[in-house]
Amino acid sequence: MDWQNKFAPLSLSTTDALPELALAHLTSWGAITMVGDDKKSYLSGQVTCDVVSLAEDSSTLGAHCDAKGKVWSVFRLFHHNDGYAMFQPKSAIAVELAEIKKYAVFSKVDISESDDVALGLIGSSATQVVEQLSESQGDVRAINGGTAVKIDDSRWLLLLTPQAAATLVTETRAQLIDESLWTRCDIENGLPVLPAEQQNEHIPQALNVQALGGISFTKGCYTGQETVARAKYRGMNKRAMFIVSGNAEQQPATGAELERAVGENWRGAGQLLTSYRFSDGKCIGLVVLPNNLEADTQLRLKDAPESLWKIEPLPYSLDDE
Template sequence: MILEKKYFTPQISTLSHNLPLTLIFLKEWSLIKFTGTDILQYLQGQLTCNINNLTKNFYNLTAYCNPKGKLISSMYIFYLKTGIGCIQRLSICHKQVTLMKKYAIFSKINIIIDNETIFLGFAGQGARSTLNLLFDKLPNEKKKIIYYKDSTILHFNLPKERFLILTNKKIKDSLTKKFKNKINFSYDNQWNILDIEAGYPIIDSNTSELFLPQETNIQNFNAISFNKGCYIGQEIITRMQFKGIHKRKLYLLFGKISRVPLSGEKLEYKKNTNNHWTIAGTILSACALNQGTVWIQAILNSSLKKNTIFRLHNSKKDNQITIHSSCMQN
């Protein structure tokens, strides 16, 4: 029996400043494990961050790109008790492993998907003080990741302090029983809205290999090294950076619409010059909030102005969807 389904109905997502203490059951993430004597050398040639700077006290946001410099997936990379782990979206996990194994033929490295690890988010008012009652130590700004018995805990400070717990079924069931009727329970959409607030790009299978990493905002989280040397897509990524060519950017949009858009759907805007609707960009993720409001993370043309009005591509006249842009992520 899946305990969390017994105890609650998924809630509408809540922004960080109003979020009560919440345990979040995450089903849309996956863990890839790398072991072997060549893992550092191998990953240095695969990912955008500088693996040589990775330490056991910190995780790093990074990207895996194709030879054309387009982002296949974004992920968090960190040391495990044995080897190195990467957390990325579940929808893209198998594709990523298949591609990585192609480049690992001549390296002493093992790449496996961990299907046993369970992901829990812990966020909201009093998150740290409550977790302190359960874990003897917790990560913080100076030590972003800790390993406690059978759990690994990652610390996030954006948009407000929250924790990502990698654990097993026994501990998950124990936490579920302990917090029954005491705190809020939720699912992936709640974690997603916090990522959207923070500016972390949410790359799923529908948006994989569509954008350069700089277009997704990850360079603002130290996810790209522009001087570490060669990696897949490095030449194009570096050239675009030093030429200052940024045709698209990550935007945060919000408004009241009739349905929650899907990842990969197109947005269009009305040009003042000819009154025609023109493609503006692509939706990465969207979450419903209270009172019919939807927040959308999208990559749009960088020339668009704040408060531009959008709609979903090919919306019917009687179901026109408009969204007002705000809080652009640079």
């Protein structure tokens, strides 16, 4: 496993260019896999996204909720090997695995935590590398030892067996970096990251899952559907996920509390889902806040009140169609 020690932190300021090609070891990410004759129907009855119509060359975001519509997991779903993979933060998997398996005894389906390795290709040359690894086209491609999944124009997720990952790391020309740049890209793209600390706290719309195509309002029944539908059609959702930025002397911890200015006072606003700190001290993060806040609302870290933050524009709209 010496290849795992080759990844180094990449320190970037707010003005530094991204590397042309980097390979990140996504150590805090993992996947739940699902195989078996009933995998499609079983999963469709559990999650918010449209599993039945998911093409083999496409991926989708989705959420898995409890009966009250509170989210156990936000994941990226795609075809992987002979079944599905639900890619998500590793810290959420233990609880999510138990919840997603709860009714599996009644179906022909095998659900387990994958031992595959998650690697992230980042940079303008990322797609070129994937094209060398696979002869197929599309946003999800089978490659030797696993699957390549397009995240955006400059990022691909590689979910590989440990042996295939080791071979790729040994042979690649990419700069080998830790996962922090991947986190930065997730934040800048407004992609929800739900850590264990905030499982069962939010409905999917509070994490912007609907704005990213991760909720089907026309599919059949699934766990928590009543709450999710009510939030859309009756306007009951009062929260949304926002990109925030500020300055901090050190990397804020996951779950760090933000406060919002209310006149001359400060009130609790939300907890950071994830964050990234540039080398020149600027930080960005994701946080669930009341969705009626003014865009110029001033924020601060509760544990570092001198650290003022603000809300940044999302790269997509939260308005219902």
